[in-house]
Amino acid sequence: MRRILVPDFLLDSHGAVPNVGVTLEDGRIVEVGPVTEGERLPGRALAPGFVNDHSHAFQRGLRGRVERRNSDHIHDDFWTWRERMYELSESLDPDSMQRTAERCYREMLAAGYTSVTEFHYVHHKADGTHYDDPNALAKAVAEAAENAGIRLLLLPTAYARGGIPRFRDASPEAFLERVDTLREWAVDHALVEIGVAAHSMRAVPRDWLGRLAEYARLNDMPLHIHADEQLREIEECEKEYGMRPIKLLAETGFLGFRTTVVHATHADEDELNLLSEHNSGVCVCPTTEGNLGDGFLPAAGILEREIKLSVGSDQHARLDPFEELRELETNARRLAGRRNILVAEGETSPTPYLLRVGWQRDRLEPGDPADFVEIDLTHPEVSGVEPEYLISALVFGAGRDVVAASWINGIRAYRRDA
Ligand SMILES: [Zn+2]
The missing domain is CATH 2.30.40.10 (Urease, subunit C, domain 1)
Structure with missing residues (x-):
């Protein structure tokens, strides 16, 4: 019609x-x-419509619950928050995953997001054994999106070490076999596209990174990873591999034009140059990074190099694309001590740049x-x-x-x- x-x-x-x-x-x-x-x-x-390029839908269940100190955590930061998030992840089953994801996606639609990229890493039963359908939790998320009516880029996310058992797969082959099956399933689901992700350098070792990158390239799929969100994660990477995270991504072939690095909060000049050389994107999550005390995106360095930028609501402490974009610019102003930072060449206001970041089109x-x-x-x-x-x-x-x-x-x- x-x-x-x-x-x-x-x-x-x-x-x-x-x-x-x-x-x-x-x-x-x-x-x-x-x-x-x-x-x-x-x-x-x-x-x-706004594109929400980084979501963990189940973390909508943490809203309001993590905004106080535990008595045993005098020092509360990303790492203590993560323990609370693990407790919530332990409790999920396919029904509760679908309910919480649907609530989250309906709220996204009410906020003006018409598409969401779901970085999905809760895969198995709490003890780490597979569900009868090894993609049960991924499908629960996809069905939640279909019920709500939002467009979904679903990223099954590899997790090899650390975390809790239900995040992990035994080998890249076992993980990618599940991704293959999920892709076949998604063919008949008009709102659902499948990409792939690695959780982070701390959760995924070097040889897995190369294998995932190869798979994404062969199948022309979006490829995402968390990197440079926390200083400790950078120190650990330097200790294990003798180089910073984004350098390791470049070395393993992980960076490409369909690659998105989530956060890049503490990326240094060399790492920004690598992102630019490989035409990779960055997804910034301003309200989450503020909530977790992560730090500030090197926004001016990203603009200068014309690195593709998107925004995500990540843990969904707040769902509001206008607020994400505003924080992106105002954080850059606080860092620089002046106004109107994210202004593209030939323009006089950050507004066009910010809207392009939010919409992913003009x-x-x-x-x-x-x-x-x-x-x-x-x-x-x-x-x-x-x-x-x-x-x-x-x-x-x-x-x-x-x-x-x-x-x-x-x-x-x-x-x-x-
Ligand atoms: Zn995330």
């Missing part, structure tokens, strides 16, 4: 355009341009999946803002409450006033 939506404005990374219609057919955008007829959406602007275009959000222009946070300032007002002055609806594949998967 063909539909033409006519909002008050269409938003792209450079502004708000009036009198434009978006024509949808079979879940895709087929036309964007001036129209006189169609379904009017008064008081609404349409914008691309604008809604014919041929793209019909994934977008409706922005409520009557909301108090944007009321009275002149159209020429609208996109900056959204990034710097608004939050998820301005999202009135989220559409995926031409279907309104979330509607605030329903």
Whole structure:
């Protein structure tokens, strides 16, 4: 069925355009341009949906529970937080995994995320033995996404050592065999794409990294890994391999144009150069990195080298893409002691850069999946803002409450006033 939506404005990374219609057919955008007829959406602007490029959906279950010190942890940091996260991971089964993931994904849609990358590493029963279906927990996550109606890039994540038994596989071959089976299953699931990930340098040894990279390259799949989030992790890597984490990724062939390094908080100049040389991306998770006390992204160094950047909500202490983008820029300002840091060449404001990071595109275009959000222009946070300032007002002055609806594949998967 063909539909033409006519909002008050269409938003792209450079502004708000009036009198434009978006024509949808079979879940895709087929036309964007001036129209006189169609379904009017008064008081609404349409914008691309936000991409949440790093999620551990089950950690939504930690919300509020980890915001106090344990009496035995005078020093509370990432590592003590991790113990609480392990306790939660111990308790999951396929049903509770699906419930918590579905709650998380529905909240994402309400916040304006239309697509999520799930970094999935809870694979087996608590004692480490496999479920009858060894992909039971991965499928629970995928089904949660399908029920909610959000687009999913699912990354089964290799874990070889440390952590708890249910994270781990015995060999890269055993792990990749499960990935093969999951990929076959996903063929009939329109909203689900499968990529692959390694958890981190501390959880995955050198020979596994090379093997995973080879698999991802052969099958043309996205490849993700956590790196440089914590100083201790860098010291451990230097001790074991005599080099920093991103250098090790380069040495093992892990870096490529489909590779995303999650965090890169403490990446040094050489590591940023390697990311740039290999055309790899970085996913920053500002609200999580702030919550865990990780540190600040070297944002100016990333901009300077034109390294691809995306954002993720990671542990979901908060789900709000506007807040992630705002923190990205304001953290960079605090570090630099000045304003307007993430400004791309030829532009005068960080807004276009930040929106491109959030949307992973510039604008809604014919041929793209019909994934977008409706922005409520009557909301108090944007009321009275002149159209020429609208996109900056959204990034710097608004939050998820301005999202009135989220559409995926031409279907309104979330509607605030329903
Ligand atoms: Zn993570």
